[in-house]
Amino acid sequence: xxxxxxxxxxxxxxxxxxxxxxxxxxxxxxxxxxxxxxxxxxxxxxxxxxxxxxxxxxxxxxxxxxxxxxxxxxxxxxxxxxxxxxxxxxxxxxxxxxxxxxxxxxxxxx
Amino acid sequence: xxxxxxxxxxxxxxxxxxxxxxxxxxxxxxxxxxxxxxxxxxxxxxxxxxxxxxxxxxxxxxxxxxxxxxxxxxxxxxxxxxxxxxxxxxxxxxxxxxxxxxxxxxxxxxxxxxxxxxx
Numbered sequence: 174x175x176x177x178x179x180x181x182x183x184x185x186x187x188x189x190x191x192x193x194x195x196x197x198x199x200x201x202x203x204x205x206x207x208x209x210x211x212x213x214x215x216x217x218x219x220x221x222x223x224x225x226x227x228x229x230x231x232x233x234x235x236x237x238x239x240x241x242x243x244x245x246x247x248x249x250x251x252x253x254x255x256x257x258x259x260x261x262x263x264x265x266x267x268x269x270x271x272x273x274x275x276x277x278x279x280x281x282x283x
Numbered sequence: 284x285x286x287x288x289x290x291x292x293x294x295x296x297x298x299x300x301x302x303x304x305x306x307x308x309x310x311x312x313x314x315x316x317x318x319x320x321x322x323x324x325x326x327x328x329x330x331x332x333x334x335x336x337x338x339x340x341x342x343x344x345x346x347x348x349x350x351x352x353x354x355x356x357x358x359x360x361x362x363x364x365x366x367x368x369x370x371x372x373x374x375x376x377x378x379x380x381x382x383x384x385x386x387x388x389x390x391x392x393x394x395x396x397x398x399x400x401x402x
Contacts (some may be wrong), residue, residue, distance in 0.1 A: 174345055176327070207387040211328070218392040219320075219328060224383060230390065262328050266387040270342045272318070277327040 177202065177263055177275035184281040190251040193278045195263030196244055201273055203244035207266035210239060210248045213277075214259045223248060250280070258282045285309045285391045287362075287379050292396030295369050303396055305362040305379030313337070313357040316382040318389050319364045321375035331377075332364070335386075366398070374400040 178196040185191040195202065195210075202208055210223035221230055223239040226246060236251045246265070250257055263275040291303040305317070319331040332343045332353040341353050352365040362379050376395040383390030 205387075209388050211389075213328075218378060218394050219389075220392070221383070221388065221390050224388040224390070225385075230383070260327075264328075264330065264389070271344060272330040272333065272387075272389075274320075274328045274330055 174201075174267060174269065174271060174273045177265060177273055179261075179263060179275035179278045181276070182279040182281065184283055185250075185253045186283045187253055187255065189253050190249060191253060191280065192250075193248045193261055193263075193280070195246040195248070195265075195275045197246075197265055197273070198244055200268040201265040202241065202246050204268060205266050206241070208239065208241060208246040209264045210237075211262045211264065212257075212259050213262065219262065253282055255282050285381060287381055287391060287393040289377060289379050289393045289396035292377065292398045294399045294401055296402050297369055297371065297400055299369055300365065300367045301369060301398060303364040303366070303377050303379075303398070305364075305393060307360045307362065307381065310381070312355075312360040315384075316386045317353075317355060317362045318380045318382065319353060319362075320378045320380060320389065320392075321373075322378070322395075323372070323375040326375075329375075333382075334362070369398075369400050371400050374398060 211219040213219045226241045261278045318333045334353045354363045378395045380389035381391040
């Protein structure tokens, strides 16, 4: 199972919006609405911020939103804040009943 | 509140075995699927394995199949990961995670336990 493809890094200024893409195949991202996104600050455990492509867990800011088109899912963060600076990972359920992560994206808030 | 706490990591010699544990509290452990995810130093997340709420169904990443076994003891609210024939590439922080509710989302994560492979 190959890792999902994410950009290595993205950046944005406070208040701006950024989008992180996550590209897989029809056997994972494209085949199921089971894409999740995780935020990880240095030295901390990952935190779920989006699940089932578009849903936010309770307590997660509505500045975070998710979408999907074909084999590519996307995470958008609007109104960028300094605290959003972190690593972001996508994950998808697969046709083998396993899961696969993306390689991760480092978000820098300028 | 939901809490999962990993333990069992440390320095292990190549070729040896290690068993990691994950103690769960704050929820009905026997009702939820559980995952193991690992992260090598400075690297990204790698999904390792999942076990169904009843311990019957288990699925593994291709990279660990045959050397790693996931198990659970619902009477002890504890999840396990047995890693055999340890290799350098097994060195990582190992996280356990509780499924959110549908079997396909790693919703609640522990702080992880570090496995170092060294002679």
